[in-house]
Amino acid sequence: MARRVSKRKMPDRDKFRVKERWKIEEGVFDNRTMMNISRVFTHGIASEMLHIISKGKEADVYLANSGAKVKEAHVVLKIFNQENTSFRRRAEYVKGDPRFDGIRADIRSIVKIWCRKEYGNLKIAAAAGVNVPEPYYFSGNVLAMQFIGSGDEPARILKDFYLSNPEIVLDGILEGMKKLYKAGLVHGDMSEYNILIEKDIPFIIDIGQGVSLMHPKANEFLARDVKNILNYFKKEYMIDRNAEGAVAEIKG
Numbered sequence: 001m002a003r004r005v006s007k008r009k010m011p012d013r014d015k016f017r018v019k020e021r022w023k024i025e026e027g028v029f030d031n032r033t034m035m036n037i038s039r040v041f042t043h044g045i046a047s048e049m050l051h052i053i054s055k056g057k058e059a060d061v062y063l064a065n066s067g068a069k070v071k072e073a074h075v076v077l078k079i080f081n082q083e084n085t086s087f088r089r090r091a092e093y094v095k096g097d098p099r100f101d102g103i104r105a106d107i108r109s110i111v112k113i114w115c116r117k118e119y120g121n122l123k124i125a126a127a128a129g130v131n132v133p134e135p136y137y138f139s140g141n142v143l144a145m146q147f148i149g150s151g152d153e154p155a156r157i158l159k160d161f162y163l164s165n166p167e168i169v170l171d172g173i174l175e176g177m178k179k180l181y182k183a184g185l186v187h188g189d190m191s192e193y194n195i196l197i198e199k200d201i202p203f204i205i206d207i208g209q210g211v212s213l214m215h216p217k218a219n220e221f222l223a224r225d226v227k228n229i230l231n232y233f234k235k236e237y238m239i240d241r242n243a244e245g246a247v248a249e250i251k252g
């Protein structure tokens with residue numbers, strides 16, 4: 001939850017920290033990314049980069065100490081790779097979405113839209129009561145959000161976690177998908193890789209490709225999402241649920 005906690009402003013200290021980190025991270029991030037990270041700092045969201053949590057094809061995820069405007073100790077920065085050409089295939093998700101009509105489709109623009117889209121989708125999901133990381137801020141290719149984990153230990157993905165109460169967790173995931181659908185969104189990339197388990201609560205993450213229900217493939221994506229999740233729970237926990245029934249329940 002973002003809030004102003006500090007009465008005393010610390011512009012000099014903040015600036016110094018950004019500069020210090022700048023030196024350390026020089027060469028790791030390109031200039032544009034550095035500029036976007038420094039905006040996250042100056043907006044009081046983060047105060048210090050700590051370490052990388054996940055290296056992905058399209059984005060790296062970093063743990064950072066939070067800034068004065070964030071109540072919790074840590075925040076997560078998801079930094080999208082500006083050079084990555086695999087964003088080309090993502091144009092499909094952006095083009096069919098009426099929210100992004102008439103937008104340029106070069107790689108850097110797509111990456112920026114992607115980051116903004118993930119931020120927007122997280123906002124919608126959080127407002128609808130879905131368990132997702134709360135989005136705090138975005139700038140260009142950098143998205144700042146709530147850290148899901150305890151201490152500085154990130155929550156594990158569903159795939160790497162043995163559940164003692166799989167039925168309850170599965171219900172929670174389907175319930176989250178239903179709330180998301182009611183809020184007008186389909187995730188589009190649901191799997192055991194994009195769910196974090198923290199204190200037995202499933203958190204849905206990686207929602208950049210989420211599409212509005214007006215997207216021509218929204219129903220197809222929803223059916224695929226449900227299938228992915230049910231297949232996983234069948235394979236790992238021998239829970240057998242009917243996919244059509246689950247989709248109908250989500251659609252209400």
Ligand SMILES: Nc1ncnc2c1ncn2[C@@H]1O[C@H](COP(=O)(O)OP(=O)(O)O)[C@@H](O)[C@H]1O
Nearest residue numbers: 054056059061076133146147148154155205206
């Ligand atoms: N808010 C978060 N809190 C804790 N860990 C996170 C958070 N967001 C992402 N991660 C970690 O980073 C990994 C990659 O994030 P994700 O959004 O799925 O990006 P991608 O799959 O595109 O690389 C996740 O599997 C998870 O381990």
Ligand SMILES: [Mg+2]
Nearest residue numbers: 193194205206
């Ligand atoms: Mg992912």
